[in-house]
Amino acid sequence: MAMTISFTLNGRPVSTDADGGRMLAFVLRNDLGLTGTKVGCGEGFCGACTVLVDGEPVRSCSTPLSAVAGKKVLTIEGLELNGVLHPVQEAFLDHGAYQCGFCTPGMIMSTVALLQNTPRPDRRQVAESLDGNLCRCGAHVRILAAVEAAAAKGGAK
Ligand code: FES
């Protein structure tokens, strides 16, 4: 029997009759049209699909829809507020912290979670926090600089 699953997505209530066993990344992208969340490996290894669930980073390619029932899901599309980018997004732009950009939404979501919990991380904490987010383009040095710049500007907002 189909069940309706409700959760909060980027501050708005949503309900879906999608199969609760489907992975969140595909519901977001294919059903709800939020293609900012990327799917790289699709197996929980690369971090490209990272979104926040109740403030914690999760791999949406490996998180069943049923697991977010009643929770708050934040995707890259939910960071901008009234046309103003989130400070972490601004910092990534300012530092050119990407090449192809495929890992970028996941990097940014992991960074937002980091700065919410640790507003002024040192470089070791940043590296450890982003260790599970892979960048095949090798933009790591600029990514680290962007995260540190976002932290210096109060990027936990
Ligand atoms: S696409 Fe989800 S971890 Fe790689």
Ligand code: FES
């Ligand atoms: S910028 Fe291409 S994978 Fe990171």
